[in-house]
Amino acid sequence: MNSRITGIAIFTLSMISASAQADAISELEAVYRTQGVSQFSASSGEALWKNDFVDSKSAETRNCGSCHGADLARAGKHNTTGKTIEPMARSVNPERYSDTRKIEKWFLRNCKWTLGRECSAQEKGDVLAYLKSL
Amino acid sequence: MNKSLSLWSGSLLLAAILVFSVSAIARAVAAGGLQHTTIFASLGQADQSVPAGLYVNECGSCHMAYPAQLLAPAGWALIMRGLQDHFGENAELDSASQDDILQYLLQMSGQQQGLYRKLGNPPQDPAIRVSEWPAFKQTHAEIPARLVTNNDKVKSFSQCNACHQDAEKGWFDEDHVRIPGATGWDS
Structure with a gap:
Protein backbone atom coordinates (compact mmCIF):
# COMPACT_ATOMS: atom_id res chain seq x y z
CA MET A 1 0.00 0.00 0.00
CA ASN A 2 2.72 2.43 1.04
CA SER A 3 4.83 1.63 -1.97
CA ARG A 4 1.83 2.18 -4.24
CA ILE A 5 1.24 5.63 -2.75
CA THR A 6 4.94 6.43 -3.14
CA GLY A 7 4.76 5.28 -6.76
CA ILE A 8 1.77 7.47 -7.52
CA ALA A 9 3.41 10.41 -5.74
CA ILE A 10 6.60 10.04 -7.76
CA PHE A 11 4.59 9.78 -10.96
CA THR A 12 2.60 12.92 -10.14
CA LEU A 13 5.76 14.85 -9.27
CA SER A 14 7.37 13.70 -12.50
CA MET A 15 4.44 14.99 -14.49
CA ILE A 16 4.55 18.36 -12.69
CA SER A 17 8.26 18.60 -13.37
CA ALA A 18 7.67 17.61 -17.01
CA SER A 19 5.19 20.42 -17.57
CA ALA A 20 7.53 22.91 -15.89
CA GLN A 21 10.37 21.73 -18.08
CA ALA A 22 8.25 22.24 -21.15
CA ASP A 23 7.73 25.87 -20.18
CA ALA A 24 10.84 27.40 -18.71
CA ILE A 25 9.26 30.87 -18.77
CA SER A 26 6.53 29.84 -16.30
CA GLU A 27 9.19 28.26 -14.13
CA LEU A 28 11.23 31.48 -14.11
CA GLU A 29 8.12 33.59 -13.47
CA ALA A 30 7.53 31.51 -10.36
CA VAL A 31 11.10 32.22 -9.24
CA TYR A 32 10.73 35.96 -9.92
CA ARG A 33 7.50 35.98 -7.89
CA THR A 34 9.41 34.62 -4.91
CA GLN A 35 11.75 37.59 -5.42
CA GLY A 36 8.89 40.03 -4.98
CA VAL A 37 7.54 40.53 -8.49
CA SER A 38 3.74 40.50 -8.64
CA GLN A 39 2.98 41.26 -12.29
CA PHE A 40 4.76 40.89 -15.61
CA SER A 41 4.26 43.47 -18.32
CA ALA A 42 4.96 42.77 -21.98
CA SER A 43 4.82 46.49 -22.80
CA SER A 44 7.43 47.34 -20.14
CA GLY A 45 9.51 44.48 -21.49
CA GLU A 46 9.22 45.87 -25.00
CA ALA A 47 10.23 49.36 -23.80
CA LEU A 48 13.32 47.96 -22.07
CA TRP A 49 14.15 45.84 -25.10
CA LYS A 50 14.08 48.88 -27.40
CA ASN A 51 15.75 51.33 -25.02
CA ASP A 52 19.20 52.69 -25.92
CA PHE A 53 22.03 52.48 -23.42
CA VAL A 54 25.43 54.14 -23.70
CA ASP A 55 28.37 51.95 -22.79
CA SER A 56 30.54 53.80 -20.29
CA LYS A 57 33.77 52.32 -21.60
CA SER A 58 33.39 52.54 -25.38
CA ALA A 59 30.76 55.34 -25.47
CA GLU A 60 28.86 53.33 -28.08
CA THR A 61 25.07 53.14 -28.03
CA ARG A 62 23.76 49.67 -27.38
CA ASN A 63 20.34 48.05 -27.31
CA CYS A 64 19.03 44.51 -27.56
CA GLY A 65 18.59 44.97 -31.30
CA SER A 66 22.35 45.61 -31.71
CA CYS A 67 22.70 41.85 -32.00
CA HIS A 68 19.13 40.50 -32.15
CA GLY A 69 18.02 42.75 -35.02
CA ALA A 70 14.79 44.72 -35.44
CA ASP A 71 12.51 41.84 -36.48
CA LEU A 72 12.50 39.29 -33.68
CA ALA A 73 10.78 36.71 -35.84
CA ARG A 74 13.95 36.59 -37.92
CA ALA A 75 17.53 35.73 -37.10
CA GLY A 76 19.86 38.44 -35.81
CA LYS A 77 23.57 38.87 -36.29
CA HIS A 78 26.19 39.39 -33.62
CA ASN A 79 27.58 42.89 -34.06
CA THR A 80 31.21 41.84 -33.62
CA THR A 81 31.55 38.24 -34.71
CA GLY A 82 28.82 38.23 -37.34
CA LYS A 83 27.49 35.00 -35.88
CA THR A 84 23.86 34.25 -36.71
CA ILE A 85 21.63 34.56 -33.66
CA GLU A 86 18.46 32.52 -33.97
CA PRO A 87 15.10 34.37 -33.72
CA MET A 88 13.87 35.48 -30.29
CA ALA A 89 10.09 35.38 -30.89
CA ARG A 90 8.74 32.37 -29.04
CA SER A 91 6.20 31.63 -31.75
CA VAL A 92 8.94 30.94 -34.29
CA ASN A 93 11.63 29.61 -31.96
CA PRO A 94 10.08 27.93 -28.88
CA GLU A 95 13.26 25.89 -28.36
CA ARG A 96 14.88 29.04 -26.93
CA TYR A 97 12.58 28.89 -23.94
CA SER A 98 13.09 25.31 -22.78
CA ASP A 99 16.04 25.70 -20.41
CA THR A 100 15.94 28.07 -17.41
CA ARG A 101 19.69 27.85 -16.85
CA LYS A 102 20.40 28.96 -20.39
CA ILE A 103 17.95 31.84 -20.19
CA GLU A 104 19.52 33.10 -16.97
CA LYS A 105 23.01 32.72 -18.38
CA TRP A 106 22.18 34.97 -21.34
CA PHE A 107 20.32 37.49 -19.20
CA LEU A 108 23.44 37.81 -17.03
CA ARG A 109 25.81 38.27 -19.97
CA ASN A 110 23.62 40.41 -22.16
CA CYS A 111 22.23 42.70 -19.45
CA LYS A 112 25.79 43.43 -18.32
CA TRP A 113 26.94 44.07 -21.90
CA THR A 114 23.94 46.16 -22.94
CA LEU A 115 22.82 47.92 -19.74
CA GLY A 116 26.13 47.80 -17.90
CA ARG A 117 24.50 45.98 -14.98
CA GLU A 118 22.47 42.90 -14.16
CA CYS A 119 18.72 43.03 -14.86
CA SER A 120 16.28 42.86 -11.98
CA ALA A 121 13.75 40.04 -11.58
CA GLN A 122 11.04 42.48 -12.69
CA GLU A 123 12.95 43.44 -15.84
CA LYS A 124 13.70 39.83 -16.77
CA GLY A 125 10.07 38.82 -16.22
CA ASP A 126 8.85 41.75 -18.35
CA VAL A 127 11.25 40.96 -21.19
CA LEU A 128 10.16 37.31 -21.15
CA ALA A 129 6.51 38.43 -21.18
CA TYR A 130 7.30 40.51 -24.27
CA LEU A 131 9.21 37.75 -26.06
CA LYS A 132 6.56 35.12 -25.39
CA SER A 133 3.89 37.45 -26.80
CA LEU A 134 5.68 37.54 -30.16
CA MET B 1 -7.92 -4.84 -7.59
CA ALA B 31 22.77 20.68 -28.30
CA GLY B 32 25.70 19.07 -30.05
CA GLY B 33 26.65 17.22 -26.91
CA LEU B 34 27.49 14.00 -28.66
CA GLN B 35 28.66 15.19 -32.03
CA HIS B 36 31.76 16.98 -30.67
CA THR B 37 33.27 13.73 -29.40
CA THR B 38 34.19 12.79 -32.95
CA ILE B 39 36.05 16.08 -33.40
CA PHE B 40 38.23 15.47 -30.41
CA ALA B 41 38.46 11.76 -31.00
CA SER B 42 40.36 12.58 -34.17
CA LEU B 43 43.03 14.10 -31.98
CA GLY B 44 43.13 10.96 -29.88
CA GLN B 45 41.33 12.35 -26.84
CA ALA B 46 38.04 10.51 -26.98
CA ASP B 47 38.22 9.89 -23.23
CA GLN B 48 37.91 13.64 -22.67
CA SER B 49 34.43 13.72 -24.19
CA VAL B 50 32.55 15.06 -21.17
CA PRO B 51 34.54 18.25 -20.51
CA ALA B 52 35.09 18.63 -24.26
CA GLY B 53 31.30 18.60 -24.62
CA LEU B 54 30.95 21.34 -22.05
CA TYR B 55 33.67 23.34 -23.80
CA VAL B 56 32.13 22.94 -27.23
CA ASN B 57 28.63 23.73 -25.97
CA GLU B 58 29.53 26.76 -23.90
CA CYS B 59 32.36 28.35 -25.89
CA GLY B 60 31.49 26.94 -29.30
CA SER B 61 27.98 28.39 -29.16
CA CYS B 62 29.42 31.85 -29.87
CA HIS B 63 32.54 31.14 -31.88
CA MET B 64 34.56 28.25 -33.16
CA ALA B 65 35.67 25.96 -30.32
CA TYR B 66 39.36 26.71 -30.75
CA PRO B 67 41.54 23.62 -30.39
CA ALA B 68 43.25 23.66 -26.99
CA GLN B 69 46.62 23.26 -28.67
CA LEU B 70 46.45 26.81 -30.07
CA LEU B 71 47.37 28.39 -26.76
CA ALA B 72 49.77 27.60 -23.96
CA PRO B 73 48.19 26.68 -20.60
CA ALA B 74 48.95 30.15 -19.17
CA GLY B 75 47.05 31.74 -22.06
CA TRP B 76 43.96 29.62 -21.38
CA ALA B 77 44.14 30.46 -17.69
CA LEU B 78 44.17 34.17 -18.53
CA ILE B 79 41.19 33.80 -20.87
CA MET B 80 39.11 31.72 -18.48
CA ARG B 81 39.73 34.12 -15.59
CA GLY B 82 38.62 37.11 -17.63
CA LEU B 83 35.33 35.99 -19.14
CA GLN B 84 33.57 39.14 -17.90
CA ASP B 85 35.49 41.08 -20.52
CA HIS B 86 36.15 38.50 -23.19
CA PHE B 87 37.58 40.52 -26.10
CA GLY B 88 34.94 43.16 -25.40
CA GLU B 89 32.06 40.73 -24.80
CA ASN B 90 30.60 39.42 -21.57
CA ALA B 91 30.98 35.65 -21.64
CA GLU B 92 30.49 34.86 -17.96
CA LEU B 93 29.83 31.29 -16.90
CA ASP B 94 28.87 29.73 -13.60
CA SER B 95 32.03 28.98 -11.65
CA ALA B 96 31.64 25.19 -11.85
CA SER B 97 31.50 25.21 -15.66
CA GLN B 98 34.33 27.73 -15.81
CA ASP B 99 36.55 25.53 -13.63
CA ASP B 100 35.73 22.37 -15.58
CA ILE B 101 36.45 24.02 -18.92
CA LEU B 102 39.72 25.50 -17.69
CA GLN B 103 40.84 22.13 -16.36
CA TYR B 104 40.05 20.54 -19.70
CA LEU B 105 41.92 23.23 -21.67
CA LEU B 106 44.95 23.11 -19.36
CA GLN B 107 45.12 19.37 -19.65
CA MET B 108 44.72 19.32 -23.43
CA SER B 109 47.06 22.22 -24.05
CA GLY B 110 49.76 20.75 -21.83
CA GLN B 111 49.50 17.29 -23.40
CA GLN B 112 49.47 18.01 -27.08
CA GLN B 113 52.05 18.95 -29.63
CA GLY B 114 50.96 22.51 -29.17
CA LEU B 115 50.58 24.65 -32.24
CA TYR B 116 51.56 27.58 -30.05
CA ARG B 117 55.06 26.11 -29.84
CA LYS B 118 55.43 26.40 -33.60
CA LEU B 119 54.26 30.00 -33.71
CA GLY B 120 57.50 31.34 -32.29
CA ASN B 121 57.74 34.16 -29.81
CA PRO B 122 54.40 35.68 -28.92
CA PRO B 123 54.13 39.49 -28.75
CA GLN B 124 52.92 39.32 -25.17
CA ASP B 125 53.11 36.84 -22.37
CA PRO B 126 50.93 34.92 -21.91
CA ALA B 127 49.63 35.27 -25.43
CA ILE B 128 45.89 35.02 -25.99
CA ARG B 129 45.44 36.52 -29.46
CA VAL B 130 46.90 34.09 -31.97
CA SER B 131 46.16 36.51 -34.81
CA GLU B 132 48.73 38.93 -33.39
CA TRP B 133 51.62 36.52 -33.41
CA PRO B 134 54.39 37.30 -35.92
CA ALA B 135 54.21 33.82 -37.41
CA PHE B 136 50.46 34.20 -37.89
CA LYS B 137 50.83 37.61 -39.54
CA GLN B 138 53.58 36.31 -41.78
CA THR B 139 51.55 33.38 -43.06
CA HIS B 140 48.46 35.55 -43.65
CA ALA B 141 50.23 38.64 -45.03
CA GLU B 142 49.30 38.00 -48.66
CA ILE B 143 45.58 37.82 -47.99
CA PRO B 144 43.88 41.14 -48.82
CA ALA B 145 41.45 42.80 -46.39
CA ARG B 146 38.56 42.47 -48.86
CA LEU B 147 38.66 38.71 -48.30
CA VAL B 148 38.70 38.90 -44.51
CA THR B 149 37.74 42.05 -42.58
CA ASN B 150 35.70 43.46 -45.47
CA ASN B 151 34.19 40.06 -46.24
CA ASP B 152 30.80 39.63 -44.54
CA LYS B 153 31.26 35.88 -44.48
CA VAL B 154 34.57 36.08 -42.64
CA LYS B 155 34.76 39.44 -40.83
CA SER B 156 37.83 38.68 -38.73
CA PHE B 157 41.04 36.67 -38.70
CA SER B 158 39.87 35.17 -35.42
CA GLN B 159 37.18 33.21 -37.28
CA CYS B 160 39.66 30.56 -38.42
CA ASN B 161 36.93 28.17 -39.50
CA ALA B 162 35.44 30.64 -41.98
CA CYS B 163 38.29 29.66 -44.33
CA HIS B 164 40.10 26.72 -42.69
CA GLN B 165 37.51 23.98 -43.12
CA ASP B 166 39.00 21.69 -40.49
CA ALA B 167 40.14 24.32 -37.99
CA GLU B 168 38.18 22.78 -35.12
CA LYS B 169 40.15 19.60 -35.61
CA GLY B 170 43.37 21.55 -35.36
CA TRP B 171 44.19 21.29 -39.07
CA PHE B 172 45.32 24.56 -40.60
CA ASP B 173 47.24 23.48 -43.68
CA GLU B 174 46.66 25.33 -46.95
CA ASP B 175 45.04 22.36 -48.69
CA HIS B 176 42.00 22.74 -46.45
CA VAL B 177 41.47 26.46 -47.08
CA ARG B 178 38.44 27.80 -48.91
CA ILE B 179 37.80 31.53 -48.56
CA PRO B 180 34.04 32.18 -48.87
CA GLY B 181 33.06 34.63 -51.57
CA ALA B 182 36.54 34.55 -53.09
CA THR B 183 36.14 33.74 -56.76
CA GLY B 184 39.29 32.83 -58.54
CA TRP B 185 41.38 33.02 -55.38
CA ASP B 186 44.25 30.68 -55.88
CA SER B 187 44.98 29.20 -52.51
Whole structure:
Protein backbone atom coordinates (compact mmCIF):
# COMPACT_ATOMS: atom_id res chain seq x y z
CA MET A 1 0.00 0.00 0.00
CA ASN A 2 2.72 2.43 1.04
CA SER A 3 4.83 1.63 -1.97
CA ARG A 4 1.83 2.18 -4.24
CA ILE A 5 1.24 5.63 -2.75
CA THR A 6 4.94 6.43 -3.14
CA GLY A 7 4.76 5.28 -6.76
CA ILE A 8 1.77 7.47 -7.52
CA ALA A 9 3.41 10.41 -5.74
CA ILE A 10 6.60 10.04 -7.76
CA PHE A 11 4.59 9.78 -10.96
CA THR A 12 2.60 12.92 -10.14
CA LEU A 13 5.76 14.85 -9.27
CA SER A 14 7.37 13.70 -12.50
CA MET A 15 4.44 14.99 -14.49
CA ILE A 16 4.55 18.36 -12.69
CA SER A 17 8.26 18.60 -13.37
CA ALA A 18 7.67 17.61 -17.01
CA SER A 19 5.19 20.42 -17.57
CA ALA A 20 7.53 22.91 -15.89
CA GLN A 21 10.37 21.73 -18.08
CA ALA A 22 8.25 22.24 -21.15
CA ASP A 23 7.73 25.87 -20.18
CA ALA A 24 10.84 27.40 -18.71
CA ILE A 25 9.26 30.87 -18.77
CA SER A 26 6.53 29.84 -16.30
CA GLU A 27 9.19 28.26 -14.13
CA LEU A 28 11.23 31.48 -14.11
CA GLU A 29 8.12 33.59 -13.47
CA ALA A 30 7.53 31.51 -10.36
CA VAL A 31 11.10 32.22 -9.24
CA TYR A 32 10.73 35.96 -9.92
CA ARG A 33 7.50 35.98 -7.89
CA THR A 34 9.41 34.62 -4.91
CA GLN A 35 11.75 37.59 -5.42
CA GLY A 36 8.89 40.03 -4.98
CA VAL A 37 7.54 40.53 -8.49
CA SER A 38 3.74 40.50 -8.64
CA GLN A 39 2.98 41.26 -12.29
CA PHE A 40 4.76 40.89 -15.61
CA SER A 41 4.26 43.47 -18.32
CA ALA A 42 4.96 42.77 -21.98
CA SER A 43 4.82 46.49 -22.80
CA SER A 44 7.43 47.34 -20.14
CA GLY A 45 9.51 44.48 -21.49
CA GLU A 46 9.22 45.87 -25.00
CA ALA A 47 10.23 49.36 -23.80
CA LEU A 48 13.32 47.96 -22.07
CA TRP A 49 14.15 45.84 -25.10
CA LYS A 50 14.08 48.88 -27.40
CA ASN A 51 15.75 51.33 -25.02
CA ASP A 52 19.20 52.69 -25.92
CA PHE A 53 22.03 52.48 -23.42
CA VAL A 54 25.43 54.14 -23.70
CA ASP A 55 28.37 51.95 -22.79
CA SER A 56 30.54 53.80 -20.29
CA LYS A 57 33.77 52.32 -21.60
CA SER A 58 33.39 52.54 -25.38
CA ALA A 59 30.76 55.34 -25.47
CA GLU A 60 28.86 53.33 -28.08
CA THR A 61 25.07 53.14 -28.03
CA ARG A 62 23.76 49.67 -27.38
CA ASN A 63 20.34 48.05 -27.31
CA CYS A 64 19.03 44.51 -27.56
CA GLY A 65 18.59 44.97 -31.30
CA SER A 66 22.35 45.61 -31.71
CA CYS A 67 22.70 41.85 -32.00
CA HIS A 68 19.13 40.50 -32.15
CA GLY A 69 18.02 42.75 -35.02
CA ALA A 70 14.79 44.72 -35.44
CA ASP A 71 12.51 41.84 -36.48
CA LEU A 72 12.50 39.29 -33.68
CA ALA A 73 10.78 36.71 -35.84
CA ARG A 74 13.95 36.59 -37.92
CA ALA A 75 17.53 35.73 -37.10
CA GLY A 76 19.86 38.44 -35.81
CA LYS A 77 23.57 38.87 -36.29
CA HIS A 78 26.19 39.39 -33.62
CA ASN A 79 27.58 42.89 -34.06
CA THR A 80 31.21 41.84 -33.62
CA THR A 81 31.55 38.24 -34.71
CA GLY A 82 28.82 38.23 -37.34
CA LYS A 83 27.49 35.00 -35.88
CA THR A 84 23.86 34.25 -36.71
CA ILE A 85 21.63 34.56 -33.66
CA GLU A 86 18.46 32.52 -33.97
CA PRO A 87 15.10 34.37 -33.72
CA MET A 88 13.87 35.48 -30.29
CA ALA A 89 10.09 35.38 -30.89
CA ARG A 90 8.74 32.37 -29.04
CA SER A 91 6.20 31.63 -31.75
CA VAL A 92 8.94 30.94 -34.29
CA ASN A 93 11.63 29.61 -31.96
CA PRO A 94 10.08 27.93 -28.88
CA GLU A 95 13.26 25.89 -28.36
CA ARG A 96 14.88 29.04 -26.93
CA TYR A 97 12.58 28.89 -23.94
CA SER A 98 13.09 25.31 -22.78
CA ASP A 99 16.04 25.70 -20.41
CA THR A 100 15.94 28.07 -17.41
CA ARG A 101 19.69 27.85 -16.85
CA LYS A 102 20.40 28.96 -20.39
CA ILE A 103 17.95 31.84 -20.19
CA GLU A 104 19.52 33.10 -16.97
CA LYS A 105 23.01 32.72 -18.38
CA TRP A 106 22.18 34.97 -21.34
CA PHE A 107 20.32 37.49 -19.20
CA LEU A 108 23.44 37.81 -17.03
CA ARG A 109 25.81 38.27 -19.97
CA ASN A 110 23.62 40.41 -22.16
CA CYS A 111 22.23 42.70 -19.45
CA LYS A 112 25.79 43.43 -18.32
CA TRP A 113 26.94 44.07 -21.90
CA THR A 114 23.94 46.16 -22.94
CA LEU A 115 22.82 47.92 -19.74
CA GLY A 116 26.13 47.80 -17.90
CA ARG A 117 24.50 45.98 -14.98
CA GLU A 118 22.47 42.90 -14.16
CA CYS A 119 18.72 43.03 -14.86
CA SER A 120 16.28 42.86 -11.98
CA ALA A 121 13.75 40.04 -11.58
CA GLN A 122 11.04 42.48 -12.69
CA GLU A 123 12.95 43.44 -15.84
CA LYS A 124 13.70 39.83 -16.77
CA GLY A 125 10.07 38.82 -16.22
CA ASP A 126 8.85 41.75 -18.35
CA VAL A 127 11.25 40.96 -21.19
CA LEU A 128 10.16 37.31 -21.15
CA ALA A 129 6.51 38.43 -21.18
CA TYR A 130 7.30 40.51 -24.27
CA LEU A 131 9.21 37.75 -26.06
CA LYS A 132 6.56 35.12 -25.39
CA SER A 133 3.89 37.45 -26.80
CA LEU A 134 5.68 37.54 -30.16
CA MET B 1 -7.92 -4.84 -7.59
CA ASN B 2 -5.10 -3.52 -5.45
CA LYS B 3 -2.63 -5.52 -7.42
CA SER B 4 -3.85 -4.23 -10.79
CA LEU B 5 -3.82 -0.64 -9.55
CA SER B 6 -0.29 -1.12 -8.37
CA LEU B 7 0.67 -2.61 -11.74
CA TRP B 8 -1.01 0.27 -13.54
CA SER B 9 0.78 2.98 -11.60
CA GLY B 10 4.03 1.07 -11.92
CA SER B 11 3.71 0.96 -15.73
CA LEU B 12 2.92 4.63 -15.88
CA LEU B 13 5.96 5.40 -13.77
CA LEU B 14 8.12 3.30 -16.05
CA ALA B 15 6.69 5.05 -19.10
CA ALA B 16 7.37 8.45 -17.56
CA ILE B 17 10.97 7.51 -16.80
CA LEU B 18 11.43 6.27 -20.36
CA VAL B 19 10.04 9.49 -21.82
CA PHE B 20 12.42 11.53 -19.66
CA SER B 21 15.47 9.50 -20.61
CA VAL B 22 14.71 9.68 -24.33
CA SER B 23 14.03 13.41 -24.24
CA ALA B 24 17.23 14.02 -22.25
CA ILE B 25 19.26 12.16 -24.85
CA ALA B 26 17.48 14.00 -27.66
CA ARG B 27 18.26 17.32 -26.02
CA ALA B 28 21.92 16.36 -25.60
CA VAL B 29 22.17 15.42 -29.26
CA ALA B 30 20.36 18.57 -30.38
CA ALA B 31 22.77 20.68 -28.30
CA GLY B 32 25.70 19.07 -30.05
CA GLY B 33 26.65 17.22 -26.91
CA LEU B 34 27.49 14.00 -28.66
CA GLN B 35 28.66 15.19 -32.03
CA HIS B 36 31.76 16.98 -30.67
CA THR B 37 33.27 13.73 -29.40
CA THR B 38 34.19 12.79 -32.95
CA ILE B 39 36.05 16.08 -33.40
CA PHE B 40 38.23 15.47 -30.41
CA ALA B 41 38.46 11.76 -31.00
CA SER B 42 40.36 12.58 -34.17
CA LEU B 43 43.03 14.10 -31.98
CA GLY B 44 43.13 10.96 -29.88
CA GLN B 45 41.33 12.35 -26.84
CA ALA B 46 38.04 10.51 -26.98
CA ASP B 47 38.22 9.89 -23.23
CA GLN B 48 37.91 13.64 -22.67
CA SER B 49 34.43 13.72 -24.19
CA VAL B 50 32.55 15.06 -21.17
CA PRO B 51 34.54 18.25 -20.51
CA ALA B 52 35.09 18.63 -24.26
CA GLY B 53 31.30 18.60 -24.62
CA LEU B 54 30.95 21.34 -22.05
CA TYR B 55 33.67 23.34 -23.80
CA VAL B 56 32.13 22.94 -27.23
CA ASN B 57 28.63 23.73 -25.97
CA GLU B 58 29.53 26.76 -23.90
CA CYS B 59 32.36 28.35 -25.89
CA GLY B 60 31.49 26.94 -29.30
CA SER B 61 27.98 28.39 -29.16
CA CYS B 62 29.42 31.85 -29.87
CA HIS B 63 32.54 31.14 -31.88
CA MET B 64 34.56 28.25 -33.16
CA ALA B 65 35.67 25.96 -30.32
CA TYR B 66 39.36 26.71 -30.75
CA PRO B 67 41.54 23.62 -30.39
CA ALA B 68 43.25 23.66 -26.99
CA GLN B 69 46.62 23.26 -28.67
CA LEU B 70 46.45 26.81 -30.07
CA LEU B 71 47.37 28.39 -26.76
CA ALA B 72 49.77 27.60 -23.96
CA PRO B 73 48.19 26.68 -20.60
CA ALA B 74 48.95 30.15 -19.17
CA GLY B 75 47.05 31.74 -22.06
CA TRP B 76 43.96 29.62 -21.38
CA ALA B 77 44.14 30.46 -17.69
CA LEU B 78 44.17 34.17 -18.53
CA ILE B 79 41.19 33.80 -20.87
CA MET B 80 39.11 31.72 -18.48
CA ARG B 81 39.73 34.12 -15.59
CA GLY B 82 38.62 37.11 -17.63
CA LEU B 83 35.33 35.99 -19.14
CA GLN B 84 33.57 39.14 -17.90
CA ASP B 85 35.49 41.08 -20.52
CA HIS B 86 36.15 38.50 -23.19
CA PHE B 87 37.58 40.52 -26.10
CA GLY B 88 34.94 43.16 -25.40
CA GLU B 89 32.06 40.73 -24.80
CA ASN B 90 30.60 39.42 -21.57
CA ALA B 91 30.98 35.65 -21.64
CA GLU B 92 30.49 34.86 -17.96
CA LEU B 93 29.83 31.29 -16.90
CA ASP B 94 28.87 29.73 -13.60
CA SER B 95 32.03 28.98 -11.65
CA ALA B 96 31.64 25.19 -11.85
CA SER B 97 31.50 25.21 -15.66
CA GLN B 98 34.33 27.73 -15.81
CA ASP B 99 36.55 25.53 -13.63
CA ASP B 100 35.73 22.37 -15.58
CA ILE B 101 36.45 24.02 -18.92
CA LEU B 102 39.72 25.50 -17.69
CA GLN B 103 40.84 22.13 -16.36
CA TYR B 104 40.05 20.54 -19.70
CA LEU B 105 41.92 23.23 -21.67
CA LEU B 106 44.95 23.11 -19.36
CA GLN B 107 45.12 19.37 -19.65
CA MET B 108 44.72 19.32 -23.43
CA SER B 109 47.06 22.22 -24.05
CA GLY B 110 49.76 20.75 -21.83
CA GLN B 111 49.50 17.29 -23.40
CA GLN B 112 49.47 18.01 -27.08
CA GLN B 113 52.05 18.95 -29.63
CA GLY B 114 50.96 22.51 -29.17
CA LEU B 115 50.58 24.65 -32.24
CA TYR B 116 51.56 27.58 -30.05
CA ARG B 117 55.06 26.11 -29.84
CA LYS B 118 55.43 26.40 -33.60
CA LEU B 119 54.26 30.00 -33.71
CA GLY B 120 57.50 31.34 -32.29
CA ASN B 121 57.74 34.16 -29.81
CA PRO B 122 54.40 35.68 -28.92
CA PRO B 123 54.13 39.49 -28.75
CA GLN B 124 52.92 39.32 -25.17
CA ASP B 125 53.11 36.84 -22.37
CA PRO B 126 50.93 34.92 -21.91
CA ALA B 127 49.63 35.27 -25.43
CA ILE B 128 45.89 35.02 -25.99
CA ARG B 129 45.44 36.52 -29.46
CA VAL B 130 46.90 34.09 -31.97
CA SER B 131 46.16 36.51 -34.81
CA GLU B 132 48.73 38.93 -33.39
CA TRP B 133 51.62 36.52 -33.41
CA PRO B 134 54.39 37.30 -35.92
CA ALA B 135 54.21 33.82 -37.41
CA PHE B 136 50.46 34.20 -37.89
CA LYS B 137 50.83 37.61 -39.54
CA GLN B 138 53.58 36.31 -41.78
CA THR B 139 51.55 33.38 -43.06
CA HIS B 140 48.46 35.55 -43.65
CA ALA B 141 50.23 38.64 -45.03
CA GLU B 142 49.30 38.00 -48.66
CA ILE B 143 45.58 37.82 -47.99
CA PRO B 144 43.88 41.14 -48.82
CA ALA B 145 41.45 42.80 -46.39
CA ARG B 146 38.56 42.47 -48.86
CA LEU B 147 38.66 38.71 -48.30
CA VAL B 148 38.70 38.90 -44.51
CA THR B 149 37.74 42.05 -42.58
CA ASN B 150 35.70 43.46 -45.47
CA ASN B 151 34.19 40.06 -46.24
CA ASP B 152 30.80 39.63 -44.54
CA LYS B 153 31.26 35.88 -44.48
CA VAL B 154 34.57 36.08 -42.64
CA LYS B 155 34.76 39.44 -40.83
CA SER B 156 37.83 38.68 -38.73
CA PHE B 157 41.04 36.67 -38.70
CA SER B 158 39.87 35.17 -35.42
CA GLN B 159 37.18 33.21 -37.28
CA CYS B 160 39.66 30.56 -38.42
CA ASN B 161 36.93 28.17 -39.50
CA ALA B 162 35.44 30.64 -41.98
CA CYS B 163 38.29 29.66 -44.33
CA HIS B 164 40.10 26.72 -42.69
CA GLN B 165 37.51 23.98 -43.12
CA ASP B 166 39.00 21.69 -40.49
CA ALA B 167 40.14 24.32 -37.99
CA GLU B 168 38.18 22.78 -35.12
CA LYS B 169 40.15 19.60 -35.61
CA GLY B 170 43.37 21.55 -35.36
CA TRP B 171 44.19 21.29 -39.07
CA PHE B 172 45.32 24.56 -40.60
CA ASP B 173 47.24 23.48 -43.68
CA GLU B 174 46.66 25.33 -46.95
CA ASP B 175 45.04 22.36 -48.69
CA HIS B 176 42.00 22.74 -46.45
CA VAL B 177 41.47 26.46 -47.08
CA ARG B 178 38.44 27.80 -48.91
CA ILE B 179 37.80 31.53 -48.56
CA PRO B 180 34.04 32.18 -48.87
CA GLY B 181 33.06 34.63 -51.57
CA ALA B 182 36.54 34.55 -53.09
CA THR B 183 36.14 33.74 -56.76
CA GLY B 184 39.29 32.83 -58.54
CA TRP B 185 41.38 33.02 -55.38
CA ASP B 186 44.25 30.68 -55.88
CA SER B 187 44.98 29.20 -52.51
